Amino acid sequence: MASEFHRGVVKALHDGALRGHLRRAMDSLMEKRQALFPDVDELESLRRRCMQIRAHALANLPDLLEQLEQRCSENGIQVHWAETTEQANDLVYEILQRHGVKQLVKGKSMVSEEMGLNHYLEARGIECLESDLGEFIIQLAGETPSHIVMPALHKSKQEIAELFHEKFPDIPYTDDVDELTAAARAILREKFEQAEAGLSGVNFLVAETGTLCLVENEGNGRMSTTVPPLHIAVTGIEKVVEKLADVPPLLSLLPRSATGQRITTYFNMISGPRKPDEKDGPTEVHLVLLDNGRSRIYADEELQATLRCIRCGACINHCPVYTRLGGHAYGTVYPGPIGSILEPQKEGLDRLGELAEASTLCGACAEVCPVRIPIPQLLNRLRWESVRQDGDDETKGQGGRRKATQAGLWQAWASLASHPALYRIAVGSASRFRRLLPQQLGPWTRVRKAPQIAEKPLRQLIEQEDKRDE
Amino acid sequence: MPSETRPEGVYFYATCLVDLFYPQVGLAGMALLKREGLKVIFPGDQTCCGQPAYNAGYREQARQVAAAQLDLFAKDHPIVVPSGSCAGMMKHHYPALFAGTERHSQALAVADRVWELTAFLTDVLQIELQDLGDPLKVALHTSCSTRREMGAAHAGEALLAQLDGVELVQQDHKTECCGFGGTFAVKQPEISAAMVEDKTRSLRLAGAELVVSQDCGCLMNIGGALEFQKEDRSQAEGPATQHIAEFLWERTRGQ
Amino acid sequence: MSEARHRILQRLRRVERPSGDEELTRSVDRHPWNRDEKIERFSTRMSEVRAEVHLTTKDTWAADLTAILLNKGVRNMVYAPDKPDGSQLATALNAAKIDSVPYAQSIEAWKSELFQQMDAGFTGCRGAIAETGSLILWADEAEPRLLSLVPPIHCVLLQADQIHSTFAEAIEAQGWTQEGMPTNALLISGPSKSADIAQVLAYGVHGPKSLVVMVVQ
Numbered sequence: 043m044a045s046e047f048h049r050g051v052v053k054a055l056h057d058g059a060l061r062g063h064l065r066r067a068m069d070s071l072m073e074k075r076q077a078l079f080p081d082v083d084e085l086e087s088l089r090r091r092c093m094q095i096r097a098h099a100l101a102n103l104p105d106l107l108e109q110l111e112q113r114c115s116e117n118g119i120q121v122h123w124a125e126t127t128e129q130a131n132d133l134v135y136e137i138l139q140r141h142g143v144k145q146l147v148k149g150k151s152m153v154s155e156e157m158g159l160n161h162y163l164e165a166r167g168i169e170c171l172e173s174d175l176g177e178f179i180i181q182l183a184g185e186t187p188s189h190i191v192m193p194a195l196h197k198s199k200q201e202i203a204e205l206f207h208e209k210f211p212d213i214p215y216t217d218d219v220d221e222l223t224a225a226a227r228a229i230l231r232e233k234f235e236q237a238e239a240g241l242s243g244v245n246f247l248v249a250e251t252g253t254l255c256l257v258e259n260e261g262n263g264r265m266s267t268t269v270p271p272l273h274i275a276v277t278g279i280e281k282v283v284e285k286l287a288d289v290p291p292l293l294s295l296l297p298r299s300a301t302g303q304r305i306t307t308y309f310n311m312i313s314g315p316r317k318p319d320e321k322d323g324p325t326e327v328h329l330v331l332l333d334n335g336r337s338r339i340y341a342d343e344e345l346q347a348t349l350r351c352i353r354c355g356a357c358i359n360h361c362p363v364y365t366r367l368g369g370h371a372y373g374t375v376y377p378g379p380i381g382s383i384l385e386p387q388k389e390g391l392d393r394l395g396e397l398a399e400a401s402t403l404c405g406a407c408a409e410v411c412p413v414r415i416p417i418p419q420l421l422n423r424l425r426w427e428s429v430r431q432d433g434d435d436e437t438k439g440q441g442g443r444r445k446a447t448q449a450g451l452w453q454a455w456a457s458l459a460s461h462p463a464l465y466r467i468a469v470g471s472a473s474r475f476r477r478l479l480p481q482q483l484g485p486w487t488r489v490r491k492a493p494q495i496a497e498k499p500l501r502q503l504i505e506q507e508d509k510r511d512e
Numbered sequence: 513m514p515s516e517t518r519p520e521g522v523y524f525y526a527t528c529l530v531d532l533f534y535p536q537v538g539l540a541g542m543a544l545l546k547r548e549g550l551k552v553i554f555p556g557d558q559t560c561c562g563q564p565a566y567n568a569g570y571r572e573q574a575r576q577v578a579a580a581q582l583d584l585f586a587k588d589h590p591i592v593v594p595s596g597s598c599a600g601m602m603k604h605h606y607p608a609l610f611a612g613t614e615r616h617s618q619a620l621a622v623a624d625r626v627w628e629l630t631a632f633l634t635d636v637l638q639i640e641l642q643d644l645g646d647p648l649k650v651a652l653h654t655s656c657s658t659r660r661e662m663g664a665a666h667a668g669e670a671l672l673a674q675l676d677g678v679e680l681v682q683q684d685h686k687t688e689c690c691g692f693g694g695t696f697a698v699k700q701p702e703i704s705a706a707m708v709e710d711k712t713r714s715l716r717l718a719g720a721e722l723v724v725s726q727d728c729g730c731l732m733n734i735g736g737a738l739e740f741q742k743e744d745r746s747q748a749e750g751p752a753t754q755h756i757a758e759f760l761w762e763r764t765r766g767q
Numbered sequence: 768m769s770e771a772r773h774r775i776l777q778r779l780r781r782v783e784r785p786s787g788d789e790e791l792t793r794s795v796d797r798h799p800w801n802r803d804e805k806i807e808r809f810s811t812r813m814s815e816v817r818a819e820v821h822l823t824t825k826d827t828w829a830a831d832l833t834a835i836l837l838n839k840g841v842r843n844m845v846y847a848p849d850k851p852d853g854s855q856l857a858t859a860l861n862a863a864k865i866d867s868v869p870y871a872q873s874i875e876a877w878k879s880e881l882f883q884q885m886d887a888g889f890t891g892c893r894g895a896i897a898e899t900g901s902l903i904l905w906a907d908e909a910e911p912r913l914l915s916l917v918p919p920i921h922c923v924l925l926q927a928d929q930i931h932s933t934f935a936e937a938i939e940a941q942g943w944t945q946e947g948m949p950t951n952a953l954l955i956s957g958p959s960k961s962a963d964i965a966q967v968l969a970y971g972v973h974g975p976k977s978l979v980v981m982v983v984q
Contacts, residue, residue: 048702055706067966098791104779117950123772175972176963192963199965223961223969230973235882251948261916261959261974268912268951269874279775286944287793290935294796301962304812305899308974309954317950319908322874333771337778343785362689366706400700402693402707403567405660425569443569452565456573459528460580462557469532485701489708490736491743493533500526500535504542504554 047396050371060196064368067195071359074302075410092295093414095288096350099249103340106249106282107331113252117314119327127157130332134159134241134274137328138168141272143238147230149256149263150174151243152190152353153276153332155375159241171237173230173262175223182209188369190376191300191355196368230262240266240324244277245352246292247329250285253313254329257296257306264310273315273324279331280340280349292352295412299356335388335438342436344423348383350413357407357417363400372397379407383420391428392442398424469499518636521551523584523591527598528560529728530755537728540761541594541629548637555584563601566609568695575609582606582618590636591626594757596658596726597694599628604661628658629757630667630726643675645763650678651720651751653711653734655727656689668726668756675763683718685710692733708737712750720751724759731755795939798898798932805897805930806982812900816957817970818978828981829859832922835979836887837863845870845881845918846889849909852924856889870911881913887920888913888975894929896937899956902980903937906951915955921975923955927984 044052054060079085099106111121124130134157138146146168148154160170160181172181176193180186182205187193194202203217206225213225242263246255254275256263267273283289297303316323340346358364358378369377374385374394382401386394403418411417427433428443458464472479476495483492498506522545526538542552561581566574581602585591593599603626610619633639652668659665672680691697691707711734715723723738725731735753742750800808810820823831833856836844843866846853857867868885890910893903902923906912915921931937934954938944943952959974970976 051700051702055702061706070966094791101784104776107776107779117948123769123775125771125775129771173973174963175961179963192966194963195966197965199967202964219964219967219969222964223972227972231882234973235878250944253948253952259959260961260972262972264912264916264953265973268916269878271875279779284791285793286938286948287795287935288791290796290933290938293934305901305954305956307816307955307957307959309901309956311948311952312950313948313952314950317908320906320950321870321872321908321911322913323906323911323950331775333775333778337775340779341782362691362707363703366703366710399696400703402656402689402691402696402704404656404689404693406656406687406689409660422567422569425567426571427569429569430571448568449570452568452570452573456565456570456576459559459562459577462559462580465559472532484698485705486697486736487740488701489705489740490733491739493732493736495532496535498535500531500538501554501556503535503539505556507539 054371110249147237149242149266234265239272240270247282300354360406390439392439395428537755541757594629600657600661631664634667641674653725681718683714797936808897847910885918888918901954901956
């Protein structure tokens with residue numbers, strides 16, 4: 043029975059061009075990252091610190107969120123809370139409506155993808171224009187991002203050139219990257235100038251000072267949050283850190299882990315709307331804090347580690363499964379290893395638990411995570427949650443993947459393997475009747491020869507040897 | 513148990529794959545240890561470490577089987593395992609598996625003594641190997657668990673470096689998973705197939721005549737794929753595969 | 768949506784705090800670099816991302832920058848009239864027949880002019896960071912944010928003795944927490960860029976295409 047994920051997998055694996063492209067892109071990102079971490083001890087020490095900063099913030103989350111709200115409000119930032127994406131969309135729409143906004147320019151925000159904000163607003167007559175170059179490209183193509191940091195990763199230069207030419211026929215066809223970039227700059231510059239409102243995400247929220255921190259390379263984030271008179275920031279409730287002093291270590295690890303850059307071109311720290319005598323900047327700044335299942339994840343001490351994530355994408359870049367599938371096959375907002383632990387918990391194990399199984403638990407992700415999320419351990423935990431019957435429904439969709447036949451098989455195996463005498467007989471029989479073992483073992487033998495059971499199992503050989511030695 | 517202390521005896525936990533599919537690996541592993549003057553105890557009641565059920569999410573069943581293994585190691589000897597994957601299960605997951613149960617301290621005690629075989633040979637025994645074999649190009653596929661869970665990638669490389677006749681070739685994407693992942697190969701066969709095909713291509717390109725590994729799971733996967741490719745696609749070229757214990761034993765006995 | 772706020776906080780508060788959490792020990796990372804080393808490192812980092820760094824002096828920087836701008840064919844330059852550096856530069860520019868345009872009104876009054884007609888913008892800065900090659904800018908009434916963003920060329924005056932080794936050191940030395948954060952604090956580490964098109968690096972995406980830093984020794 044093919045699931046949607048399975049269909050996505052098969053499609054992706056057959057796309058030779060995509061696979062070659064992904065392989066080269068991931069190799070390049072891994073190399074760039076590696077080059078900026080020459081000192082292993084220093085890297086490990088920094089990872090530990092960043093883990094502690096995030097874990098500490100999570101341990102104090104409700105207090106820090108209140109402190110953040112307090113500081114933000116004192117500074118003039120209006121703070122809103124949304125339990126669900128519906129509520130978040132309504133909030134954003136309401137603010138835009140109040141200002142009569144018809145055109146919204148967007149900096150990059152994965153949370154806004156989670157909200158499906160663009161579709162929601164467009165259905166209500168508000169145009170949403172992506173300004174991050176990668177997001178701009180996929181918006182033109184009518185697609186969703188395939189990577190949390192580089193949304194248009196799956197597209198080749200030629201595909202982008204054709205897309206531009208199709209959408210902007212006045213601009214002569216070019217596949218020169220500088221020319222394509224210049225074209226995008228010109229188009230979006232006009233939009234920045236005219237936009238009535240700008241929307242952004244947030245990378246870090248600082249409770250101590252009520253500050254929104256944003257990283258970016260292009261300048262579209264600054265444009266979206268500075269030029270229009272209205273700025274709305276949307277982010278998850280888990281993004282808060284306690285003190286300003288917590289920011290430098292995180293900023294030190296985030297760009298290097300994400301794209302192998304020492305630092306992004308801009309690091310923007312917003313602590314309020316335009317002050318009375320200032321000449322530019324938004325006159326109104328809003329912050330929408332979204333829950334959408336995070337508080338439920340928060341409730342589990344082990345799974346809470348999922349929320350440490352600073353959305354760098356390093357796990358995605360190092361994942362052998364993602365390298366072969368790309369982001370779209372996952373069918374989720376967040377793909378790759380982080381997606382495989384986050385999405386099933388947000389959307390339910392009954393719906394997305396399969397993602398937690400689509401991993402060999404190789405551990406490449408955990409090795410590079412800047413905040414030391416033990417991803418393989420959490421994947422394993424989710425596999426248990428998917429089939430267990432003895433829980434209290436703490437994890438969404440708990441037990442939703444349990445199948446009686448599989449459970450029965452594992453119980454039979456357990457009964458056998460916990461009784462040595464029985465196991466000995468079973469193994470002995472397997473050896474004796476090994477020639478009856480089918481050589482076609484379904485999918486395994488489509489690309490491999492079947493393993494051969496030994497003529498005599500080890501325990502028998504040892505017993506014979508021991509007898510000989512006596 | 514401090515790593516510098518040389519024990520008198522060790523338990524040998526062969527693993528279920530070795531028992532059923534690769535018994536020669538078990539004999540070779542035990543022989544290597546015996547040759548170093550250790551008493552090697554093979555607990556006859558060993559079955560499986562429980563990892564297959566554990567990774568499938570069936571923790572109750574895994575615990576049931578793991579509990580039976582815990583009782584095999586009454587004496588305070590190191591437990592040597594010719595598999596990074598099974599060693600990892602026992603060392604890193606048994607404590608969590610038995611947390612909050614009456615066997616927790618027993619699990620911790622056992623976990624503390626578990627060693628992956630190649631790491632035991634280099635770090636504890638400081639084994640010295642004399643290569644009696646013919647020149648050979650060998651690639652080492654260090655399993656993900658040996659590398660990342662057991663931190664023992666250095667051991668396999670160090671052991672092969674001691675063999676004068678062995679030229680260690682480096683395959684591209686050396687640290688990338690081969691795609692076995694136990695139940696993953698069955699549950700996500702297409703992705704697994706794509707991964708093993710890439711891995712076998714890398715190994716071929718490296719010019720290896722033989723691929724050795726610390727883990728029989730990986731060998732079943734990589735070896736099975738190489739064999740299939742030789743027959744099905746008339747690709748006569750392609751390395752053979754062997755567990756590193758068996759390889760070391762043969763090379764140092766002139767076979 | 769205070770109902771949502773209440774419910775979210777209530778759900779979070781129901782969770783027992785982990786026993787292991789103590790106060791974080793926070794340290795300030797810094798490097799033992801002297802002034803020259805900091806200048807050197809800052810310049811190297813900046814040059815790596817195609818920023819232009821020019822070493823100059825207190826007396827000659829305005830003339831030096833004017834020469835650079837003439838060379839680039841710049842017709843005008845926006846600056847903050849209430850800052851002494853800006854005024855100093857304006858004098859030098861005017862002598863070279865480059866229009867100096869004061870950013871004296873709110874953006875609403877002249878947005879299209881700023882966007883469409885200004886070639887370059889000039890700001891001071893609040894120091895820099897050597898480790899990452901970053902300028903520190905705090906926007907205020909005198910020096911608006913868009914000065915360093917909209918015109919395609921951004922010129923900055925940096926005092927060499929205000930270069931810190933790390934970001935953490937700058938925050939501590941400059942007393943950010945004590946002073947309170949401005950509406951907008953910014954680290955600028957080069958001209959605008961992107962690698963979103965087939966991972967090929969391209970400069971001048973939405974922010975300035977050129978960054979010119981005058982370092983006064």
